[in-house]
Amino acid sequence: MLKRRSCGVLLHPTSLPGHDGIGTLGDNARKFVDLLSTMGMSYWQVLPLTPPACGNSPYSSLSAFAGNPLLLDLHQLAQEGDLPLEVACSLFPKERVDYGGVSDVKLGLLHQAAATFLAAERSSRTEEFWHFCNTTPWLHDFALFMALKQHYKGKSWQKWPREAALPTAETYEKASLKLGPEIGAQKYLQWQFSRQWQALRSYAASRGVSFIGDIPIFVAYDSADVWRNRDLFLLDGQGKPTAVAGVPPDYFCRTGQLWGNPLYDWEILERQGFNWWVERFRHAFALFDGVRIDHFRGFEAAWQVPANEHTAERGVWGAGPGGRLFEAVRSALGELPIIAEDLGVITPEVEALRDRFGFPGMKILQFAFDSGPANPYLPHNCVKNCVVYTGTHDNDTTLGWYSSQDEHHRNLVRDYVGSNGRDIVADIIRMALMSVADTVVIPFQDILGLPGTARMNLPGTAFGNWEWRFSWDMIHRGLAGEMNSRLERYGRRRGSMS
Template sequence: MLTARTCGVLLHPTSLPGRGGIGSLGEDARCFVDLLADMGMSLWQVLPLTPPACGNSPYSAFSAFAGNPLLIDCDQLVAEGDLAEYSPPDVPSTERVDFGSVIESKLALLRRAASAFFAAGVTGRMEEFWRFCDTNTWLHDYALFMAIKEQRNGASWHRWPAAMARHTPAMYEKLSVQLGPEIGVQKYMQWQFFRQWRSLRDYAASRGIRLVGDMPLFVAYDSADVWSRRSLFLLDEKGRPLCMAGVPPDYFSATGQLWGNPLYDWQALEGHGFDWWIERFRHLFTLYDAVRIDHFRGFEAAWHVPAGERTAKRGAWVEGPGRAFFDAVGASLGKLPIIAEDLGEITPAVEELRDRYGFPGMKILQFAFDSGPANPYLPHNHTRSCVVYTGTHDNCTTRGWYDGLSLEQRREVRHYIGCASEKIVEGMLRMALMSVADTVILPFQDLLGLPADARMNVPGTAEGNWGWRFSWDMVPRRLGADLAEMVKRYGRSMGKF
């Protein structure tokens, strides 16, 4: 897969315009699909669509399987009769997402809609809901987990009473009855999220747009996955992590990045035939046409930081499951349409694992100008089997990146690209599209030529991330036509998988 000469755009749905203070899976998402088609694009890449936990990050979620209810389009709930006309918060679409107010207002609306849905009794939609509940084996654990969190005022599961925290069969049955109404609300929100997402995916397919998802390697400690499957993680007898995931000092941080996620017990997972992971991939490939694996190198070796450390400087690389893992997943699911995030400290063993299964890696143009002509991110060193980005959600916008360079670095960039400073963003886009790489994915902020304040995330910082949004008046009227001409010029117009 990903072997045709294609081009796409990176934009998380929360960044879409629309009512309610956050983007949704509604009409503005379809308008964005139309814009992609007008630009001659073939792909729309999103960040993880799971319900964000710590810091509102989509890479730290309450579940590896569930969808983010904040993305549900309430206008569709009105059309279906579950919600009366409503007045969303009066938030200009150009403002960043205020997650606190959005969570409060959106979840209140969704609870009202769920109440109306269940009050309507047995209908065709109710039967559809029951089928959804029956066919998603992860759903009840997640709904129960969220119901307990609601009862416990949002406390992490390791702070619950011991019986709740241990997920014993007796307590599981007891709480499933006691918290039945809230469990129903949680399941309703998941049902609506996934039916809206599949409707959007069908619309995108009708316009020739395929969807690329994003899968974090690790899961959040405070998640339904860790709570319900503790034996699959490196935890002590009280459920506390023995070590935490992260990366050593790198481009982004002199002290490394301490993510705080628990590490997998790969031996235990292999003993179960990697069944949890196979179901995770199976689920993702019902939602996307291809999936980027964040921190792919963790399958070869992961940075284990002892519990209690305040930074990621003191840690060790510990071997991962490697070939045994991908052989097992491939045996169950066939050839995997995966993009391997292979940035940072990459060893020959990681490259061998990536190449053995034909997974394209990533090339970031903003990383290309700091080590001379042999730099692997420079376009003249690209290969077909890679995915080229000007930057990712973790990078500054290209305009902001260039503005932050020294005069000497700016001169080097201009000489390589062959353009003046005022054309640097266009030059970087053109350089990406000209690459021999089969796939190019461009952040939407760069297509709009936006400065640093449109950045999505600053790695290693806990506050102020993930909130950027655009409005339609920021989109030049000729953007579609101009991009379509450029995409066609470099042979990437409406390619197929």
């Protein structure tokens, strides 16, 4: 994987069309797989599939392991008898995801489905459910965390009573008994997520399409991971962070970026053989055929800011585990199909870590035109072992980006690409496909040639992100054939000789 000329599409499942108010793992996901297959694409790249916490961001999650229940397809639950069919069709399509409205309605229906299933007589389905519960090591901690969070009206775990926030073995067992019905419902949702995702993945494999997932290096403070593994993070005796993650001041932000994620205690993790990270990667590779690691440079060194600071200015670089972590993971799991997100200011040490394990880095074409012919993102400076993107989920669409440039920079783009500017997005995609890079990934918004209103995320803003959805009428009849011909022309069509 990732070692041959190929191409993929970046689209988060929440952006799929459908009647659930949000994209799901149902029929529209299979229809999208069919479209990718007809195009000759090899990969569908997604963002983290975990349940979002702060700001609906998939990069700030309640768990590093659990699936987002909002992605569940209600129609499939109805077909299995857990929901009335007419109830499963009661939501309606919207142009953008209204997370508050969807959560209010859909989570209620999902709990209704869970109650129906858990009250049913013993069957092959219940046997499958209990097998999942007994063989999924992170499941009970997460289910109890979510049950406690509901019990304490959504408050962060650090604001719970001490017996819940810092449980002993005895109080943990008492809470597990007291909150049994909600714990069962949470386990049902994760079981159904696993079933629906693996069914979609099997369908994609039958159509020749592989999945690329995404692992954020850091986890949210208000997560089951930190709540139950406090010894693995830099926390004080009360469970509060002593230092948090961020990015130092730079050209874009004079005070840096204060992310607030707790930092890992790498010494303790290493003493434990990096077991938590091994299991995280094991879980990821059970879901995906390859994974992108967000903020890869943090494994070499991360910007550590004292927890009482209000900006990221007064931080220091704290050493990461470097190659020792990936040696441990490779020893446990074998070769690692990983894409290293190596964007930003990257040191020779980070490059050496990436290259030591042969991980392809990322080249973003929207970053290629601001520093002359030596710019590392220009296609003539690419290497085979990299992944070229027109843009990512954090970028504007390519049309939006091009339109926002001044005339001088638009001229630079047109001259390099050899374009008259009439179809600049298609010309930039052609430039990506022509590159020497083994792998190209194109956001679906760019394949559709959409303007900046289709942007997925604007970093540094709290509202209006992660909401974009497409509709099938955006796709003109000849699109799949056109893309297939382009991929064939540049040796990237799935199944072509390369």
